[in-house]
Amino acid sequence: MTEIFFILFAVVALGGAVGVVISRTPIASLLFMVATLASVAGIYVLFEAHFLAAIQVLVYAGAIMVLFLFVIMLLNLGHDYRADLRFGLWSLLGFVVVGLTFGVLAQGFLDVGDTGFREDGAAVAAALDAAVQEQGVAGVIAEPLFTDYVVAFELMGLLLLVAIVAAVVLAKPRSRSGES
């Protein structure tokens, strides 16, 4: 049963991602993106990460996508565009380079002898289950976030500050005194 749902969500997520790229109007792209994000939330549920799934739906599929929609509507971008994907010589070269990179690496790794997926996966899952039992779904995320990963958390705050400053600098209209 889980496998069926997983395949369903995975197909919708991947199909939505392709749809984002190939659809002609920004609104359609956006709706495809909502489908992708919602399916990813579904996959989180299958992993029993209910808190992440709820956050995914609320923040990404909900709030951020609605903001996107507002911006597209306000800037009046919802028109048809001609498809802008061209496959020229350069993209062929790109595929060759990427293919070779993977090929060379794969050859090297597979020579060593493949171990397949991690063998200690079951132990990790059991430890996680125990932690969820003890601390609750949110606690399992919150505790490392504010202890082990507090540096990353603070760095994230700095990153958002810089992103805001950068956006304001690039978007602010020039003032009259000549100082832009």
Add this chain to the structure above:
Amino acid sequence: MILDYSSSFHYVLALLPEVVLSCWGMLVLIMGVARRREPGHGQELGWMSLAGLGLAAVANGWLYWGVSEAGAAAMIAVDRFRLFANWVFILGAALSIVISLSYVTRQKLQAGEYYSLILFATIGMMFMGAARDLMIIFLGLELMSIGVYALVGFNRRDRRSAEAGLKYFLLGAFATGFLLFGIALVYGGAGSTNIHSIAGAIQSGNAANVLMVPGVALLAIGFGFKVALVPFHMWTPDVYDGAPTPVTAFMAAAVKTAAFVAFLRVFVVGLAGVYDQWWTVLWSLAAITMVAGNVVAVAQSSVKRMLAYSSIAHGGYLAVAVIAANDTATAALLFYLLVYTVMNIGAFAIVITVSDQSESNHRIEDYAGFGWRRPALGVFMTVFLLSLAGFPGTAGFIAKYQLLLGAAEAQLWVLAVVLVLTTVVSYWYYLRVAWFMWMREGDETSEAVAAAADPPLATHVVLVLCVGLILLGGIFPGAVLDLAIGSAEGLRGVMAGATATLAP
């Protein structure tokens, strides 16, 4: 003192330069908002930023000489490799700010945001150098990149600056996606984002190769983009050409340094166990980069664009140090990055002077007769060019020599030969600028250019400092080289310690 993280204050101490600079960056930002909005003001913010960088450098020195670390596999490294790299970032940022002072006023850029973005980008670099966790590397990289995206497009009156900003942003975001996906797959394969845990998982055979193959490939692509290795370098010439020149200097020096430091730590420390699998990929990337970067640079007619291709070529040389993956090469990388920062920003300072604090006069013909009209500046530029080319007697030569020693130790003979041959090619385009400056009669335009070229005192100080460092490093490299070698050993020592604790 010893940092053993027994009290939580130790975490602040371990990140002291970053904390100092973060607070200072926000202070500069607030001062920028509060100050009078009149043209001509804003230089004081630049001086203030320099003071902050000075404080961070002092804090860094205290960490370098006064502190040793007990937890060797923690998320933030307090090793000398990181601290040496921090000095290079701080020096690069400081030199870029000094050569920006007049440019920002002249181009009427928003000084508060400009200088604080440089400081924040520097913090991102410092985190990239400090990170022993892929998550921190990613966040540091983003902090740096977002700051630099905005700086590239900072001059919105200039269409080319805006175009460069957009181009860099779109391609950079794409490359970030590769890097992030690579990190996710390596996490899936090795079960951790900590570089030492990854190394341990690989060594004990716990890593799933099915996931490691694409993970390592995507990491290589992501880093390859940031350091502009050749198939992933398409953005470099346009972005370096279109960005405001002080920002180009900052990118070519500091951003490249940060990307290489993180690149080296991830691949040489974290992925050391699968060296036999990744070195062929990087080997070919480095070889192509050296050849293509140097050959295309020969064809450039704009000095700024020539320096952009030259920075790609230098990325190829530096990649050799990553592939060599030994102490000698790591020390060579650190020394090379320091020297490269100094000589590259020096050369860009002259380019800014010749273009009269704007974005004109980048053609090589504009340099005709410049040397005789402005002898001091001409001599400085010649020293920078000779050092970039790796001429004996300059620090650039010693740096290349050290790289070759590292490559020889790893027995990368073909790469060493390619490095030497492409260096010979590079003499052509570097010396062509010198030839124009000294051997060609100037026409009316270039005479006007030379007459107008009058850098402010601060730029003069930077130029004298850069030339002094290059000659000092070229003739008496001992002290700096020893510092670099000592710093590289730090990385190795931590590696040995971590492998001992993580080995089964």
